[in-house]
Amino acid sequence: MPRSAGHLIVDTLEAAGVERVYAVPGESYLDVLDGLYDSSVETVVCRQEGGAGFMALSESRLTGRPGIAMVTRGPGAANAMISLHTAWQDATALVLFVGLVPISDRSRESFQEFSLSGWFSSTTKRVFTIDDEHRAGELTAEALRIAASGRPGPVVVGLPEDVLVRLTEAPVPTRAEVAPPTPATTEIESLTARIAAAERPAFVLGGDGWQSGCGRSLGEWAASAGIPIFCDWRAYDALPHSSPAWAGWLGYGRADVVAAGFAEADLLVFVGCTRSDVASDGYTIGFDAETVIVTGDPEAKQHAGRIDQQILASPLTFTEALTSIDAGSARGARTDEWMRERAAIQSRFAAHRPDAEAGAGSVAASEAGTDVPAEPGSTHPGVDLGVAFGILDDRLGGDAILTYGAGNATIWGHRFIRHNEPASLVGARNGAMGLAVPAAVAASLAFPNRRAVAICGDGDFLMNGQEIATAFAHGGKPLIIVIDNGVYGTIVSHQENHYPGRPSGTRMVNPDFATWMSAFDARSGAASARSTADDAASSSRATGMTGHGERVETTADFEPALERALAHDGPALIHVLVDPETMPPAGDETS
Incomplete structure (x- = not known):
C-alpha cells in the first residue's frame, strides 16, 4: 500500500x-x-x-x-x-x-x-x-x-x-546492525606483552561506548595487573571512581599531580579516545611514552604523536578480549606501588573541603558589579562551593546523571562529584555552552527512574534554559543548579592572566532564577487545547507538576535547600550566589 x-x-x-x-x-x-x-x-x-x-x-x-x-x-x-x-x-x-x-x-x-x-x-x-x-x-x-x-x-x-x-511503495528497509570490530587474539597477546614489559603503564579511557558497564570489568583487570587508569576530559564515567585503579581525569581543571602521572607513564593505552590537545595539556605532555590506540576509527582522528600499535575495537569488544587473558600475565615485575600512588593522589585531590583549603583562587573582578551577601564569619561573600559540592556528592552517592555545559562553574562538580555508574555524565567536550539544561531534560526523559542533575553557570544556563519548558511539557524532572557570579568566569580568568586588571565584555545582569523556575506550572499549560495525540499524552504526564526554585546566598542554606529540591516531585532549581572573584579550585597541589 x-x-x-x-x-x-x-x-x-x-x-x-x-x-x-x-x-x-x-x-x-x-x-x-x-x-x-x-x-x-x-x-x-x-x-x-x-x-x-x-x-x-x-x-x-x-x-x-x-x-x-x-x-x-x-x-x-x-x-x-x-x-x-x-x-x-x-x-x-x-x-x-x-x-x-x-x-x-x-x-x-x-x-x-x-x-x-x-x-x-x-x-x-x-x-x-x-x-x-x-x-x-x-x-x-x-x-x-x-x-x-x-x-x-x-x-x-x-x-x-x-x-x-x-x-x-518502497518497503521499510531491514535494519542494518552495526557490529563493532573485535580485536584478534594476536593483537591482545602483543598488547599484554607490552604491558608486562612496562614499568609504569597506564590506561586512558574516554569517548562514548561505555554504557554497558564494561569499564568496571576493565578496571578490575587493570587493578589485578597493577595498572592505573586515567580518564579523558568529561568521559570519567567510563570507570567507577570506587575502583582502586582510578587515577583521575585529564584536561581542564585536572590536578597538576594527576597530569604529572600521565606524563611519567612509559606506556599509554588509549581506549575509546586519543591523545588530544586537551588530554596532553596543549600537546605538551605524554608524548614520549610507547603508545597503543584502541578505537573504532582506522584514521585515529584527533590523535597526536606516536602510535606503536593500533587495535580496531569498541570499548566493549576490547574489554571482553583483554579480560579473557589472565591479568597476572600482564603484571611483569611490577608491584602495585605505581597504581596505588596514582590512585592516592586523585583521592586526596577529590576529597571534600572548603574552597580556602581546596585552593580556590580570586581575581580582581572590578566589572562584576554583583552584590552578594556575606555569610557571618566568612571572608568571602556568597556560598562556599567546596562545601556545597561536597554535600551534593554525598547526597547523590555516585549514582546520578550529571550534565555540564561549559564554564568555570563546572570544575567543582568535576573535582568533587563521584561517578560509580556508567552512562552518568554528559558534558560538551568541545566546550559548547548551553548543553547542561537540555541534556538534563533528555536524561530525565530517557531514564525517568534516575536522578538527572545539571550543573551550570549563569552564562551557560541562559543559553538554553528555555528547555525547562520542555521538561514540564513531557514529564521530565531534572534538578538544575545554577552557579551565579555575574560574570563569564572562564573568560575573566583568562583576562587576568593576559590583561590583568582589565576585564572587558564579561559582565552579566541576571534575573532571580529561582523565581523564574517557580513560575512554571504545568497545570496551566495542560488546560490549553491540544492538536495532536502526542501533545495530549505529554500534557497528561505533566498535569499537576510544578516548578520548585530556591535562591541560596549562604553556605549554611545550601544543604536544606538541596534536600527540599531533591524531595520535590518535578523540575527543581537552586540558584546559588557566589563571589564574582572566586575562581575554581586550583589544580597545582603537590601531593
Whole structure:
C-alpha cells in the first residue's frame, strides 16, 4: 500500500527502535510530523533548535544509540549547528533531519533557502538529501548506520518539502546492525606483552561506548595487573571512581599531580579516545611514552604523536578480549606501588573541603558589579562551593546523571562529584555552552527512574534554559543548579592572566532564577487545547507538576535547600550566589 515519503521516514525510525525525536516544528517537514502523529516514536517538542540537538546528543551519549533531532530550513538549521559541532568533536552519534525548500524552488534564493552540504559537510560524517521519495527509507536507515559506525558522529538528512508528500511503495528497509570490530587474539597477546614489559603503564579511557558497564570489568583487570587508569576530559564515567585503579581525569581543571602521572607513564593505552590537545595539556605532555590506540576509527582522528600499535575495537569488544587473558600475565615485575600512588593522589585531590583549603583562587573582578551577601564569619561573600559540592556528592552517592555545559562553574562538580555508574555524565567536550539544561531534560526523559542533575553557570544556563519548558511539557524532572557570579568566569580568568586588571565584555545582569523556575506550572499549560495525540499524552504526564526554585546566598542554606529540591516531585532549581572573584579550585597541589 502506498505511503508518503515522510511517513516512510517515520516508519523506518520506528523499525530501528528509535524511542524519541527531539523537534522544533517547521512547515518544511509537515508530512514527517504527520507521520509522527500516531507513531510509537515520541515527539519531544523543544523550544529552540540548539536545545533539540543537545537533547538528541544527550540521549545518544547515555544510551549508545543515535540521537534524533528534527528542525526546519534556514534559521532552524543554523540554530542546530552547535549540536552538530559538538557531536563531531565529541564523536557522538547524532542524526539531524532538516526540512528544505521544494526542489522546484532551489537556487532561486527562495524563502529560508540555504546550502545543506555547504553549511554542514565539514562537521558531519555525511550529508544526504532525499530527492527521490522511493529512497526515503533507505537513506534514513543509512544515516542511522553511518552515525553509529566507526568513529561515531553526526549525519544530516535533508528533507525537500515536496518530496515528502510524494507516494511510494518502497518497503521499510531491514535494519542494518552495526557490529563493532573485535580485536584478534594476536593483537591482545602483543598488547599484554607490552604491558608486562612496562614499568609504569597506564590506561586512558574516554569517548562514548561505555554504557554497558564494561569499564568496571576493565578496571578490575587493570587493578589485578597493577595498572592505573586515567580518564579523558568529561568521559570519567567510563570507570567507577570506587575502583582502586582510578587515577583521575585529564584536561581542564585536572590536578597538576594527576597530569604529572600521565606524563611519567612509559606506556599509554588509549581506549575509546586519543591523545588530544586537551588530554596532553596543549600537546605538551605524554608524548614520549610507547603508545597503543584502541578505537573504532582506522584514521585515529584527533590523535597526536606516536602510535606503536593500533587495535580496531569498541570499548566493549576490547574489554571482553583483554579480560579473557589472565591479568597476572600482564603484571611483569611490577608491584602495585605505581597504581596505588596514582590512585592516592586523585583521592586526596577529590576529597571534600572548603574552597580556602581546596585552593580556590580570586581575581580582581572590578566589572562584576554583583552584590552578594556575606555569610557571618566568612571572608568571602556568597556560598562556599567546596562545601556545597561536597554535600551534593554525598547526597547523590555516585549514582546520578550529571550534565555540564561549559564554564568555570563546572570544575567543582568535576573535582568533587563521584561517578560509580556508567552512562552518568554528559558534558560538551568541545566546550559548547548551553548543553547542561537540555541534556538534563533528555536524561530525565530517557531514564525517568534516575536522578538527572545539571550543573551550570549563569552564562551557560541562559543559553538554553528555555528547555525547562520542555521538561514540564513531557514529564521530565531534572534538578538544575545554577552557579551565579555575574560574570563569564572562564573568560575573566583568562583576562587576568593576559590583561590583568582589565576585564572587558564579561559582565552579566541576571534575573532571580529561582523565581523564574517557580513560575512554571504545568497545570496551566495542560488546560490549553491540544492538536495532536502526542501533545495530549505529554500534557497528561505533566498535569499537576510544578516548578520548585530556591535562591541560596549562604553556605549554611545550601544543604536544606538541596534536600527540599531533591524531595520535590518535578523540575527543581537552586540558584546559588557566589563571589564574582572566586575562581575554581586550583589544580597545582603537590601531593
